[in-house]
Amino acid sequence: MKLKSVFDASEIKSEFESAGINPNFAIPIWKYVIQNPDCVWDEIPSLPSAAYSLLHSKFKTLTSSLHSLFHSSDGTTSKLLIKLQNGALVEAVVMRYDTRLGMLGGKPRPGGIRSTLCISSQVGCKMGCTFCATGTMGFKSNLTSGEIVEQLVHASRIADIRNIVFMGMGEPLNNYNAVVEAVRVMLKQPFQLSPKRITISTVGIVHAINKLHNDLPGVSLAVSLHAPVQEIRCQIMPAARAFPLQKLMDALQTFQKNSQQKIFIEYIMLDGVNDQEEHAHLLGELLKTFQVVINLIPFNPIGSTSQFETSSIQSVSSFQKILRETYKIRTTIRKEMGQDISGACGQLVVNQPDIKKTPGTVELRDIEDLHL
Numbered sequence: 001m002k003l004k005s006v007f008d009a010s011e012i013k014s015e016f017e018s019a020g021i022n023p024n025f026a027i028p029i030w031k032y033v034i035q036n037p038d039c040v041w042d043e044i045p046s047l048p049s050a051a052y053s054l055l056h057s058k059f060k061t062l063t064s065s066l067h068s069l070f071h072s073s074d075g076t077t078s079k080l081l082i083k084l085q086n087g088a089l090v091e092a093v094v095m096r097y098d099t100r101l102g103m104l105g106g107k108p109r110p111g112g113i114r115s116t117l118c119i120s121s122q123v124g125c126k127m128g129c130t131f132c133a134t135g136t137m138g139f140k141s142n143l144t145s146g147e148i149v150e151q152l153v154h155a156s157r158i159a160d161i162r163n164i165v166f167m168g169m170g171e172p173l174n175n176y177n178a179v180v181e182a183v184r185v186m187l188k189q190p191f192q193l194s195p196k197r198i199t200i201s202t203v204g205i206v207h208a209i210n211k212l213h214n215d216l217p218g219v220s221l222a223v224s225l226h227a228p229v230q231e232i233r234c235q236i237m238p239a240a241r242a243f244p245l246q247k248l249m250d251a252l253q254t255f256q257k258n259s260q261q262k263i264f265i266e267y268i269m270l271d272g273v274n275d276q277e278e279h280a281h282l283l284g285e286l287l288k289t290f291q292v293v294i295n296l297i298p299f300n301p302i303g304s305t306s307q308f309e310t311s312s313i314q315s316v317s318s319f320q321k322i323l324r325e326t327y328k329i330r331t332t333i334r335k336e337m338g339q340d341i342s343g344a345c346g347q348l349v350v351n352q353p354d355i356k357k358t359p360g361t362v363e364l365r366d367i368e369d370l371h372l
Helices: 007-017 023-035 049-058 143-156 172-187 204-214 232-237 238-241 245-259 278-289 313-326
Strands: 065-071 075-082 089-098 115-116 121-122 138-140 163-166 196-201 220-224 265-267 292-298 328-334
Touching: 007 049, 007 143, 075 143, 089 143, 115 143, 138 172, 143 172, 143 220, 163 172, 172 196, 172 204, 196 204, 196 265, 204 245, 204 328, 220 245, 232 238, 232 245, 245 265, 265 313, 278 292, 278 313, 292 313, 313 328
Parallel strands: 115 163, 163 196, 196 220, 220 265, 265 292, 292 328
Antiparallel strands: 065 075, 075 089, 089 115, 121 138
């Protein structure tokens, strides 16, 4: 019989309740497993006797394992290749930024070391975005909520994770129930992440956006917009045909009205496709009534056969200047991280970089905070 992940909250709650065990015992179990990754069930103290036999027969401490760990040459990025119970592989990426770099108001910036974990929600992806490596895999399967949470468990052993972004393999809102349940676990003990430090990214699954705030209040929304008009979106994002731009904007307007939160807009810069000044003005007009932060993403090559090229630094800077100065929209340029280990944005596809694998984990103290 296939054993379930103990971090699958609905499963352990159901099994415990059926056995007359208080489901709140899940929290000390999670805490012990995180602190003692190689533990066996009998080592966990102070559980009801019935819980031990149930755990042995139904659950595993971890259903996934860390298959490989790769570190970028500059030390800012680590890619985890995680093997699931069914043998499939998914990738998660730890990004490190030091928020003290630079000046703020003429003074050194406050802050410190921050780590962001980029999490996968599916094996492969249905969306087929033409600039994204994951899209070349096609869709294989959804992850369970436990498999999603286990990525955080594995990553926590190499960095102190403060931020979570669902920007890894898959479309999170196409695996809605599992993602929502996983996030709810991350908000509880022993993880206790703040909802404002969790961001869920989507290509624009309208019906899911419409219920996201009610299900996960306070969690941030990022939208992979990538083009200011429907025609270009459909060209580079085939799934956009199912979600017309106007319906998407209506859903975002409702989300913002209900949540009173800024929305993060992801915009990949493709040379000659969506990076001209006219595109910047169209984007500014589209978003000028919203409270958004636009993140311009330099295109990361996904192999010699890629049909796209990276926009020039001049084009990206000009695009940013128009949005900032003409439309007064906060616009950032994403720092390229992890390209040498295929861990950068749009590069996640199950493979192993042609570099030496790190045989164990190391303590890394740089970091990234995508919200700053």
